[in-house]
Amino acid sequence: MAVVPSSDVYQFILRRCMSMSEILQTIGENQVKHFPTGEEVQLKSFWADNDVVIYFLRRYGCPVCRWLAKNISRLQPIFDSNNVKLVGMSPQTQGSDEFLKSKLFSGELYIDEKKKCYKDLEYQQYSFFGALMALKDKDTQFLSQKAKEEGISGDIRGDWYQMGGLLVIRKGGEVLLNFKQQKGSDHVENPEILKALGIDAALEEASDKPAECDAAACSM
Template identity: 30%
Template sequence: MATQKGSTTVAEAIKDIELEKVRGPQSENLVKAGTFWQDQTTLIHILRRFGCKLCRHYALELQKIIPVLEEQNVRVIGIGIEKLGVEEFLEGGFWNRELYIDNGKKIHHALNIKSVGVLSTVKMLYDSRDAIKKASNVPGNMKGDGRQLGATFVIAKGGSMLMDFRQKEFADHPSLASILEACGVDQKDFPANLDGESEKVVCN
């Protein structure tokens, strides 16, 4: 269940969870989530699966706005739920910012981010066919936990929630414009190549 804007519930729930660094500025291999928003606003994108075509496609979409976010001093964090496929994900150029692994899906358990059953998985794949077609030029595979849903958060410096988006379907993602708005980017500074078809959800 999404939290209201300004709430610190999510930050408090996950701040002490240790994540394994894949790519990041720290010298330590294990990093507490709470350090991400200690000094600046942070976009946290929790991926379903590194081999997922939809996840890869959206990660590429996010790259359209990352330069604008970083100009606004917004830190960009990617989090996966397992190491399987991470090297291929990085080598394929799908993500070029900080990346961490949440071994044991501790964030998902703390925030009750859903995993779906077999029948729901089949239905979601059918319902996602248009999005899958849109991502047809993106390579993918079926390796890993295909039933887990993901999430996208924007957390302000200090821990206040600016955006809480949790997937209900495999193809659910917040629009790029809604992320920029949550991060306080003026519309005049939006890139011209934004995809307007993704769902726009900002916590309120």
């Protein structure tokens, strides 16, 4: 007798058979809430008129997530000059008020309360043992220390188990980068984000510097 898989198992098998473009079409239909207005929008609106970088946080109260949010926000001037939208997403509301007030993140904030995007993108979750071991992970401790040195704190509220990731999407819906965390300290370095967008970081830095001249030229 044939065994009919449960709905969750069926969806898992279906996602495994889907291409990234098909997954993008699926998550594009997902509704998320803007914070703090509560306005619901479809995810596909993020890449309708511009390139977009979507940072999927583990939770708003996570100090490492807050440091990573601040770090990616250093790219905001480059994003602005290249028509790139920056979005931060969390699967929960806990810590959202403090996160907003901290002004660590320069992009727009949204909440995926049903974790629909997190599930569709197959973001992992820590086991109970894995979450405990993460506290002793040297990479996590390193980023936690960097956050502390910059005056960034956090709290223990919310889901400790959920992993996040980062999506870079071209205007119109082409996935340029699909990054998934294996542990809480995993992240994409800023130069790699710019590389995925096809932005020359060295050229951007040079354009931000004032013109220099030698003594002879300046005396003219």
